[in-house]
Amino acid sequence: MKYYDKLVFELSKEGRTGYSLPVNKFPQAPELPVQLRRESPLRLPQVSEPDVVRHYTNLSQMNFGVDTGFYPLGSCTMKYNPKINEEMAALQGFAGLHPLMHAGLTKGALKVYQEMNKALAAITGMYAFTFDPCAGAHGELTGLMIMRQYHMNRGDLKRTKVIVPDSAHGTNPASAAVCGLEVVEVKSLENGRIDVEALKPLLTDEVAGIMMTNPNTLGLFETQIKEIAALVHAAGGLLYYDGANMNPLMGVVRPGDMGFDIMHLNLHKTFSTPHGGGGPGSGPVGVAKHLEDCLGEIRVSGFHGNFGVILRAYAYILSLGNQHIRKVGQYSVLSANYIKECLKDVYKLPIEGVCKHEFVFDGLVNDGAHDDVPGATTLDVAKRLLDYGFHAPTIYFPLLFHQALMIEPTETESLETLDSFIAVMRKIAAEAAEDPEILRQAPHNAPITRPDETMAARNPVLKYEW
């Protein structure tokens, strides 16, 4: 990766063009009335097609992706994105479909939705899915709307609180707030699981439900899920499953069987569709049979959700089939536990025991701090990893630990890749012990060094000034 400093605006030259349009054969339409016309000049780049291709190719070379290297990124499930899926989603018979075409014209597309509904129901144990949500957080919001709608339909309007564990993904409380629900936090125990005794008094008749991810963000299975489900249901609430951590359960455990009533899936995590530098995602929401009626009442996107993403996920499910799905869950858990065991002598492991697809270290065992030399932090470890050709883990999350490093390898990484990551993590730990300054100055080999984030926030420059 090498530094490239241009913006497309800086390549612009008056009179240069990069478009190809047909000759206009129509009579001239009447001009818009003057008061409806754009007055200001339209300053867009004036560049040729080769300029554009070279510019964006150069930009791409300052980027890291799954195809470039390993992402041990906790709760993000950065698995390999199969290439056949890209080709299938680009087929003209799908890409050219107008969203308002009636069912008689879109039989192939509708079959994709029907088959995906069946497949996701089989995988999760839910009854039916909506495919409208465009991302995981969008799915959470939709799921909570369904939860509230369920209570409203029963005429139970006082249920305006939702219980969220202190280890929850940051989107959970935000989604609840957007949905008009008040968040009640439930604490975790020393062993990283929900404190069932602390949960009990929170379960009043004002509680709409609980949001959980299982395994939780520490990668630990909530072993008391059966008891939790019984308590919440007995109090008249519903259980929401945050599907961000579904990968380890693929082919092994189904959220529906554990008593969850509503859940979302992240097709751009568990079902292999590319993350695209921050979307497009897809966050289908599944419900148990007794909530089916609530599905149709919620409209959260313009048309039918991110169909192009759903197509990719469908191709992936067909490649897994009944034969391979179990391996996804098992191998993701195998890889996570392997890394954990290989590194827990040099990174602090706060909670022992078998993890699921991810786990959390609480910083270095020896951060190199001595006398007046400050030690290396989790941020420094993360930045040093970039020098060695790896993406960083998720850092400073969950909030339960001060120096959290959350590692999720996924099932598509080979033992050789895991071993080289482990070797680098050990090397970084050794560097920290000897001279933490190497870490504190990292990255040394990336296209840029650490940027001044304070300046970016204090004096925001958010667009190009012509």
Place this chain on the structure above:
Amino acid sequence: MANLPYLPHTQEDIRVMLEKIGVKKLEDLYSDVPSEFLKKGAYALPDALSEQQIRDYFASLEAMNAKLKVFVGAGAYDHYTPAVIPYIASRSEFLTAYTPYQCEISQGTLRYIFEYQSLMCELTGLDVSNASMYDGPTAAAEAMKMAVACARKKNRVLLSCALLPPVIKVVETYAKFHGVEIGYIPAPDGQTSPEALKAELAKDDVAGVIVPSVNRYGIVEDHTGFADAIHAEKGLLVEYCDPSTLAVVKTPGEWGADIAVGDGQSLGLPLCYGGPYVGFMTVKKEHMRKMPGRIVGQTVDKQGRRSFVLTLQAREQHIKREKATSNICSNESLMALWVTVYLSLMGPEGLKEVNRISADGAHYLYSELLKTGQFEEVFPGKPFLKEFVLRPKQFPGLMQQRLEKAGLFAALDTEEGYVSFCVTEKRTKEEIDLLVKTVKEG
């Protein structure tokens, strides 16, 4: 059966890893799961397909869909996608990248988002853009929440009845659960009524107003006096736009709007049955810190080189948690790249020419359809660009069937009983003449 090609684990690898972990078999990794929750038996899934089988099966699905020339817009426009866009956007460094939190190895993503923000500000005439939203309707819903958050005590947002139907439905859904009251401004003569707007504003409870720049009838609206009237009541003016048309129509900035939202789909994205598209939002500078979504900002690295980072994150859900007014995180970053490459290729002249050809084609179709004697004008004399509605003199079902048989998707029924048409630069004169001939044959 062979292993899945995406899984690199050999039996020997598995043995080595299990041994290091200190368990005997893969199932032992789930010893913490109560056994009643371990799925027994096979999943109700089809057998795994090979790549060739997937290809064949998708070909059969694709063949079940009609392949028609599209003469319908209504929020999804069949503009041409230059070959460069999918070529660039399929580069795996862009496609397979995560959100650019690790900025040192994400300068490619961060730079194109910065360019995207700059382009959206230029198109809309406003100061600050975020990095994208899901689609147009959800962007409008975010604007509705933002208006209420800015207004503090006022809790009602007005929607023009001339907004696209899905925009109204999605905003209503969000409002219902967020606890925002919605009011409506009718558009009896095909344009959001200024008199009705003023009457609603007089009730002194309006936090914001969402109006379409080009509306559901394809009419370019006149918003003279809207901003002043709304600002006098301390509300926000939100313009819902088709960004492609902003090359020629008065911008939200010029109308005095506080927020512009809409769908970037018209800037080179395929129809793709409704998604992925890309919502956009731009705002006046004073509303910057209330804007939802990610924002990229410029700074320097330790060597003083121009660099880009995600900034102003104190606004975002993962920091604000339960105090957040938006929960968006993953957005439509890759589709923002499509828009950025599209606008770079088209430039000012290309985008104006797209509007010119589309509008000229649409007006040609409009007059030819009227000549058939089968339609009446609904809003005579109202200015439009690429899209318009007509009132069919007879029940349009048979005509629509004939059009489909002729390979054309046109004359979409509207809620009001009109039929809607749209012409983009992709539609040829021959196709338009075929449409008119097919209508006449009835």
